Amino acid sequence: MARRRKHRTHQKGANAAALSEDGIPKSFVVKHGQVGTSLAQLVRDLRKVMEPNTASRLKERKRNKLKDFFAMAPALKVTHLLALTLTDLAPSLRLVRLPVGPTFSFRVERYSLMKDVRKISRSAPSQGLEYLTAPLLVLASFPAPSPTTPAHLPLLMKAFQSMFPPLSPKSMSLSGARRIVLIAYNAERGTIDFRHYIITVKPYGVSKRVRRVLEGTSQKSSGSSSMTRVLDLGNERDVADFLLRKKGERGPESEAGYESAASSASSAAGDDGDAVSLADDYVGRNNRRGQKKAVKLNEVGPRLELRLVKITEGVPGKDGEVLYHEFGTWPHIKLGISITDMVAVKKSRAEAAALRVSHAEKERLREKRKREQEENVRRKKENEAGRQQDSGLPREDSEHSAEEGDEEQSEGEWDEEEEVSDDEDVEGETDAESESERFEEPPPKKSKTRIKT
Numbered sequence: 001m002a003r004r005r006k007h008r009t010h011q012k013g014a015n016a017a018a019l020s021e022d023g024i025p026k027s028f029v030v031k032h033g034q035v036g037t038s039l040a041q042l043v044r045d046l047r048k049v050m051e052p053n054t055a056s057r058l059k060e061r062k063r064n065k066l067k068d069f070f071a072m073a074p075a076l077k078v079t080h081l082l083a084l085t086l087t088d089l090a091p092s093l094r095l096v097r098l099p100v101g102p103t104f105s106f107r108v109e110r111y112s113l114m115k116d117v118r119k120i121s122r123s124a125p126s127q128g129l130e131y132l133t134a135p136l137l138v139l140a141s142f143p144a145p146s147p148t149t150p151a152h153l154p155l156l157m158k159a160f161q162s163m164f165p166p167l168s169p170k171s172m173s174l175s176g177a178r179r180i181v182l183i184a185y186n187a188e189r190g191t192i193d194f195r196h197y198i199i200t201v202k203p204y205g206v207s208k209r210v211r212r213v214l215e216g217t218s219q220k221s222s223g224s225s226s227m228t229r230v231l232d233l234g235n236e237r238d239v240a241d242f243l244l245r246k247k248g249e250r251g252p253e254s255e256a257g258y259e260s261a262a263s264s265a266s267s268a269a270g271d272d273g274d275a276v277s278l279a280d281d282y283v284g285r286n287n288r289r290g291q292k293k294a295v296k297l298n299e300v301g302p303r304l305e306l307r308l309v310k311i312t313e314g315v316p317g318k319d320g321e322v323l324y325h326e327f328g329t330w331p332h333i334k335l336g337i338s339i340t341d342m343v344a345v346k347k348s349r350a351e352a353a354a355l356r357v358s359h360a361e362k363e364r365l366r367e368k369r370k371r372e373q374e375e376n377v378r379r380k381k382e383n384e385a386g387r388q389q390d391s392g393l394p395r396e397d398s399e400h401s402a403e404e405g406d407e408e409q410s411e412g413e414w415d416e417e418e419e420v421s422d423d424e425d426v427e428g429e430t431d432a433e434s435e436s437e438r439f440e441e442p443p444p445k446k447s448k449t450r451i452k453t
Helices: 012-021 037-050 066-076 114-120 152-161 208-215 239-243 261-266 349-411 422-438
Strands: 027-031 080-086 091-097 103-112 136-140 179-186 191-203 275-277 292-299 303-312 322-325
Touching: 027 037, 027 066, 037 080, 037 114, 066 080, 091 303, 136 152, 152 303, 152 322, 191 208, 208 239
Parallel strands: 027 080, 136 179
Antiparallel strands: 080 091, 091 103, 103 303, 179 191, 191 292, 191 303, 275 292, 303 322
């Protein structure tokens, strides 16, 4: 029976091509070198943050180099690479803009994994459907562009903005806004805080107990491992005991009385600043268009505190000029100046000029080798084409010679009236005898008969 062959019902390639045509950035998040289990888990958490436009199942090998990912990125239309490595001082994160740079090098001051944030969180864990859409980027506490603003901060903001898909309010659906990535600049410490949240929408203007009746609960029922959405009121004498009990009372045996209307209103979820009117239907229960809801953010991690060390032109392995360095001075320059003029490392004019000359010489040597390689490839192709043409000529000559031989044979056929010498007759007889011996049939094989006894 022939083996049934499974056909794919979805085409990832077509979808990927469509996304790349829309200008949606894609990323690789990898670990480089020997790292511990914590950093390996941090890589997986960052891939979770960057979903769905990242290679979440990418497998690295110990012998893989960064240039391997650089060579593979253009075919997959990857625009960013985040590489985590472990140094003697602290973990390091490099953000590379593919294919030509620049490269941002960060030192990871502190970090917390998703599982650590989940342990201290009181909210229910996410269901995983939030990662089907890209997160929204929020940049906070970055100074406004001005002549006194350090020139590396606008460049850093553009680098973070290019990592996530651009917002389009006209084509974006409200249900697609499920997550937020917050990147805040701490001017006092000179660091960048990275946070990841999930957006939740809750009823507004009702107490927590009424909200539990409307939304149900997610607690596990006793004796069953399945989740139930039925509110347990078995210990209550009346539904009013659950809804109107004073705040802080634990059971129905208390004689403290019920809450008043004012106290019940004070325990309502949120205030006027948290309430919004939904512009469209949102995911969740009873989240309809036009309803007033309270919007909350639940942090799911990971947390990162990054310190920018340096910015260089190009990609690792093809580094260019250093644009910014933490252990140098950044002069106050005008915005809009070209990137090649932003030099931050504290060097003398002679040293800076010599550095520029060395970088220019390396670039010229790289271009020279590239031209030589292209010339060698072109010459090789021409030689192969010429070799194929040369190999085709003997075939034509052999065909012509075969045709001429046939013509000579037809012209040299025996005539009946032509006399044959004795020697030629003997040669003809021997030839005939040899041909008869050659085509003589072999003797038949004897059939074996089996005699039964």
